[in-house]
Amino acid sequence: MSELTLTIIRLGLLALLWIFVFSVVGVLRGDIYGTRVVTRSSRQSRRAAERPQAAPAPAARNDRGGRSDRGRRSGGGNAPRSLLVTQGSLTGTALPLRESGTVIGRNPESALVLDDDFASGRHARIFVRDGAWYVEDLGSTNGTWLGNDRLTEPTPVQAGSTLRIGKTVIELRR
Amino acid sequence: MSTVSSHPPRTRRNVELVLLLLAVGIVVLAYVNVSLAVNNEVPAGLTTQVVGLLVLAVGFHLVLRFKASYADPVMLPIATLLNGLGLVMIHRLDLAAGRSIGEAQGTRQLMWSALSVVIAAGVLWFLRDHRVLRRYTFTAGAVAFVLLLLPLLPGIGRTVYGSRIWIGLGPFTFQPGEVAKIVLAVFFAGYLVQTRDALSLAGRKVLGFTFPRARDLGPILVAWILSLGILVFETDLGSSLLLFGLFVVMLYVATERISWIAIGLALFSVGAYVAYLLFGHVQQRVQFWLDPFSPDTLAVSDQLAKGLMGMAAGGLLGTGLGRGRPYLTPFAESDYIIPSFGEELGLVGLFAILMLYVLLVERGLRTALGVRDGFGKLLAAGLAFSVALQCFVVVGGVTRVIPLTGLTMPFLSAGGSSLLANWSLVALLLRISDQARRPVAEVRSGPNATNDAPTEVVAVR
Numbered sequence: 042m043s044e045l046t047l048t049i050i051r052l053g054l055l056a057l058l059w060i061f062v063f064s065v066v067g068v069l070r071g072d073i074y075g076t077r078v079v080t081r082s083s084r085q086s087r088r089a090a091e092r093p094q095a096a097p098a099p100a101a102r103n104d105r106g107g108r109s110d111r112g113r114r115s116g117g118g119n120a121p122r123s124l125l126v127t128q129g130s131l132t133g134t135a136l137p138l139r140e141s142g143t144v145i146g147r148n149p150e151s152a153l154v155l156d157d158d159f160a161s162g163r164h165a166r167i168f169v170r171d172g173a174w175y176v177e178d179l180g181s182t183n184g185t186w187l188g189n190d191r192l193t194e195p196t197p198v199q200a201g202s203t204l205r206i207g208k209t210v211i212e213l214r215r
Numbered sequence: 216m217s218t219v220s221s222h223p224p225r226t227r228r229n230v231e232l233v234l235l236l237l238a239v240g241i242v243v244l245a246y247v248n249v250s251l252a253v254n255n256e257v258p259a260g261l262t263t264q265v266v267g268l269l270v271l272a273v274g275f276h277l278v279l280r281f282k283a284s285y286a287d288p289v290m291l292p293i294a295t296l297l298n299g300l301g302l303v304m305i306h307r308l309d310l311a312a313g314r315s316i317g318e319a320q321g322t323r324q325l326m327w328s329a330l331s332v333v334i335a336a337g338v339l340w341f342l343r344d345h346r347v348l349r350r351y352t353f354t355a356g357a358v359a360f361v362l363l364l365l366p367l368l369p370g371i372g373r374t375v376y377g378s379r380i381w382i383g384l385g386p387f388t389f390q391p392g393e394v395a396k397i398v399l400a401v402f403f404a405g406y407l408v409q410t411r412d413a414l415s416l417a418g419r420k421v422l423g424f425t426f427p428r429a430r431d432l433g434p435i436l437v438a439w440i441l442s443l444g445i446l447v448f449e450t451d452l453g454s455s456l457l458l459f460g461l462f463v464v465m466l467y468v469a470t471e472r473i474s475w476i477a478i479g480l481a482l483f484s485v486g487a488y489v490a491y492l493l494f495g496h497v498q499q500r501v502q503f504w505l506d507p508f509s510p511d512t513l514a515v516s517d518q519l520a521k522g523l524m525g526m527a528a529g530g531l532l533g534t535g536l537g538r539g540r541p542y543l544t545p546f547a548e549s550d551y552i553i554p555s556f557g558e559e560l561g562l563v564g565l566f567a568i569l570m571l572y573v574l575l576v577e578r579g580l581r582t583a584l585g586v587r588d589g590f591g592k593l594l595a596a597g598l599a600f601s602v603a604l605q606c607f608v609v610v611g612g613v614t615r616v617i618p619l620t621g622l623t624m625p626f627l628s629a630g631g632s633s634l635l636a637n638w639s640l641v642a643l644l645l646r647i648s649d650q651a652r653r654p655v656a657e658v659r660s661g662p663n664a665t666n667d668a669p670t671e672v673v674a675v676r
Binding site for chain 2: 046047048050051052053054055057058059060061062064065066068069072
């Protein structure tokens with residue numbers, strides 16, 4: 042066997058060893074499991090960029106006043122698809138609405154976990170019934186406000202409706 | 216305020232299979248390389264050997280598929296590759312020493328590998344939930360104690376090259392310390408899960424450190440005395456360091472208190488220094504370490520010097536398998552297998568091997584982060600750390616970072632007990648990682664779950 046072949050095998054072995062190492066690392070890169078904890082206050086802008094699917098119109102956030110107002114006017118009566126926190130400690134947080142119901146409250150199991158002393162554990166719920174979206178107060182202490190009215194029963198909402206829970210203001214968006 | 220979002224894991228078993236085949240391919244290439252370089256021919260019976268290797272590796276993979284489908288996908292390929300590379304190097308040294316197949320170290324190592332893989336598969340098959348082990352906390356403690364003391368018993372204890380860490384039953388010899396490592400990790404994990412609140416909360420604060428109460432120092436003192444006992448009576452610095460390091464790190468993981476590490480390091484330094492003053496063999500080791508090339512040292516042992524020379528001869532890319540002279544170093548196939556690889560695969564190859572260990576340890580620690588019960592966390596962290604510490608002690612010893620001690624390199628070194636222990640260790644880690652990665656809804660919470668365990672009676676002081 043010639044020296045050349047041996048040299049090729051020898052270097053090939055080293056190369057393969059490193060290919061193995063890098064393929065393992067490659068597998069690990071795609072192998073994320075468990076839970077991810079994100080601190081909201083410091084990362085609002087980055088989260089917005091990271092999760093475009095959570096906010097269907099990320100560009101709209103920059104000039105929120107202009108475009109969303111226009112959207113509200115043109116699409117009055119449209120079904121909301123996501124919610125956006127516009128005031129309070131979670132400002133900027135966006136969340137897609139689920140047909141199965143979105144619970145808002147301080148309880149960690151809620152879909153939107155509020156950091157608001159005036160919110161209850163399970164404060165309010167946004168859900169679909171017969172193709173229409175409703176918001177319902179879940180017996181909270183300080184109440185859920187739709188515009189200027191305190192909710193007493195499940196009330197239909199559209200994109201553009203504004204909810205107030207404690208110090209948090211939530212806008213529903215298309 | 217923070218959000219917690221969860222990523223459902225995939226099983227990744229197919230990825231594991233691909234990596235496994237790549238690992239086997241590398242081992243076969245290395246084997247062919249040795250044979251070509253030494254005998255100038257492709258090894259006879261290559262197909263049979265490749266098939267044998269594949270059956271073992273894929274067999275274990277299938278056990279994972281059926282019994283732990285969410286287990287970590289990279290541990291098995293890494294362990295297979297390391298074990299295979301070790302086999303190739305031991306075979307290469309057999310060829311250099313001219314040992315026949317019957318008395319070759321490689322043959323024995325191959326048999327032990329097969330046995331270890333089968334036993335590891337058995338561990339996975341029968342241990343369906345690692346939390347079962349918690350029931351045997353104090354049994355494990357007693358077993359570990361006995362295992363550590365066995366070599367001292369007259370009759371079955373054997374003194375091999377100055378260290379009394381072997382037992383011999385007829386033709387079989389075994390190093391119980393290797394298995395004791397795992398059993399001890401089980402004991403420490405079970406014990407610390409019970410007592411960590413007392414160990415971490417009580418105490419007073421001095422100079423920014425929170426020091427524990429005097430009466431909570433008991434366990435660490437017992438571990439310290441045990442490890443010193445091993446150092447003195449079995450003259451095994453490596454096991455002593457491993458045992459004590461394992462305990463201190465598990466204490467730290469359990470309590471999050473740096474003061475335990477400070478106390479542990481202080482105790483170990485004091486103990487080691489006293490041992491240095493009292494015992495000749497410790498002084499000798501330190502002398503070898505500080506001055507491996509002095510005439511005094513070379514007159515007694517030139518092992519360290521030869522190992523360093525071998526690695527230097529290998530350079531960056533190595534001499535190539537079968538082309539160097541690692542057989543000049545005594546114990547080139549066990550304690551000195553790292554310099555053997557350094558010589559023939561070079562710095563590049565050696566670093567690849569070390570990376571494999573890093574990845575294996577990282578996966579173990581990741582498992583500890585991911586698993587949901589405290590016992591599993593401590594056990595996984597302890598097992599992973601024991602591999603890391605062992606690698607550090609061995610590689611540090613042969614590269615003159617610390618005095619040389621007699622530990623084996625996990626998976627690489629020749630030695631049945633070491634292989635057996637490390638494959639079982641990987642099986643345990645795989646079992647824990649299966650629990651860690653399994654989606655919550657699927658986690659079995661039968662009567663075995665610790666949450667549902669009946670109230671335990673704890674000794675009241």
